[in-house]
Amino acid sequence: MSEVSADLGTGRASVGAVLDYAWTAEQFTATDVMASTSLTRSTAIEALATLVDARVLQELPNARMAGSYRGGRPARRFALSPDLGVVVGMDAGDTHLAVSVADARGDALVHHRVEVDPADTPTERRASIERHLGDALTEAGRDRADLLALCIGVAAPVDRYGVSPPHPEGFWERTNPGLATALAEWAPVVQVKNDAMLAAVAEGAHGAAVGCGDYVALLAGLRFGAGVVIDGNILHGAHGGVGEGVAFDHVVGVGSAFGLAPLLRDQARAAVEGGEIAATSAVGHLLDGERVDARAVLDLAAAHDPDAELVSARVGEILARVVGVFGSVYDPARVIICGAIAESIEPVLAAARTALPGQLDLPAPQLLASPLGAEVVSLGAITTARLAARSLAVPLLAERRLARA
Structure with missing residues (x-):
């Protein structure tokens, strides 16, 4: 197993530390990584090379090529790869459905919000969610192969496996109609969460x-x-x-x-x-x-x-x-x-x-x-999906890419 999976339990933690830094940074240099992670220059450069080889990071044109060179040796600059993949956050309320597609950095690509019929059967609600999810990915110019992680918030209690308990009037079964199973093949990581819990995530991260x-x-x-x-x-x-x-x-x-x-x-x-x-x-x-x-x-x-x-x-x-x-x-x-x-x-x-x-x-x-307005749940879902992508989907993707190299 490659060192990319360091944060999954094996290998060298340096790659995980550099990926953690890159996940929230924009453009950066090895010196920036060293200052943030306390890694030595040689260790930081080695970890950067591993992530570039895995196409998780891309090396950008240096300062001379970018036109900002002012003397001395230009620093190598890096950023998350633009083709790393996308994440999706969804807010499946009783009367609305919102779908957000963002790149790995969290920048919005597509956002849809539509009204839905609260009288929909579980089968109809599930089909509607899958249809709007597919439409949003298509509009973003992406498909399932690009999807790193998906998080959907529902107006129901949800256990750690994405399952809601039965409701006396069937409400929870309508808002969460077996979504953990229905969406399981859409992304490497699929999470179903309570909508208020995702609102709390959004408030803690951005609000x-x-x-x-x-x-x-x-x-x-x-x-x-x-x-x-x-x-x-x-x-x-x-x-x-x-x-x-x-x-x-x-x-x-x-x-x-x-x-x-x-x-x-x-x-x-x-x-x-x-x-x-x-x-x-x-x-x-x-x-x-x-x-x-x-x-x-x-x-x-x-x-x-x-x-x-x-x-x-x-x-x-x-x-x-x-x-x-x-x-x-x-x-x-x-x-x-x-x-x-x-x-x-x-x-x-x-x-x-x-x-x-x-x-x-x-x-x-x-x-x-x-x-944060009406989209607080969607924002919490995107934030949660990005965390899942960083901790699970991206390391596994990098391992597969390195194994094929």
Whole structure:
């Protein structure tokens, strides 16, 4: 077995150390590698040569050829090979499907987001996922042979094997219709994860939890679901159920796992029907049959409409109870509201911050809105897929290439 697999248990660790550095760097020199890894020059150059031979790295034109040479011997420059392969991150929600294709460095090549029918059967949902996956790869000019790793987030608990437990109403089976098996042949590494867990990955890598080891990423749009990170580790559970929102069915003052958008709708409607808000008011005009535009309520609250502020305050009190549960059980430093609703949620957060200290005895966690928007799960899936590509797929690919050389 070649030294490329050093980080898989055998061979020389120098190649793994150089690959670790190259995975997050752009263009670099042997001197850069030495400074980052503490390898000697000869060891660094030998490891670089191995990775170039495996076509994991490419050697770039030197400074003289690139036109930036200013005297002395030009340094050799390296970067990840552009034809190393691609990774895919998917967000398979109840009503949407997002597919992102990125190169090995994580640069986006294609991103699709489509609405899907929540009444789809498991067979129909599985076929839709595979179809959109194939279409995205085709648009990126790639095929299965180029796919290093695939990670898909689903709105269900997921165990360590990518399997969701049965749900009393079949919901989890629809959102995760045997995907670990169905997608197994698509890539060397296929991972199925809970969507909130992937949101936590994204927040820790790119969002409001960078540098924080204790936080909760709360997907809170349509339903509550949380990814929990404590002492720098994502908590999982026997069935992947840590942070599952059904717990709030049993919390006094919350009463269900429905998220912030339904809560805004319900509180607005209740205030109008109870006579606290006039049907002819700005909030009253938002009522349309069974639907209320939650974003519009939040926009009115941000503009200091008193009726919308009333609705936001009441939802903030409910959110404070939700956050208080997480604060008491996990003692996080931060709770981050994730998803598309985070962009407008500040009026609710302001009210929740006021109410939160009364919900727990421990110091209240900092309550923040995610900066990552609607694609937080896709971003977490891409981040997870890149990690899997680095640790598993790329070393195996390099070994095969070196064996054929």
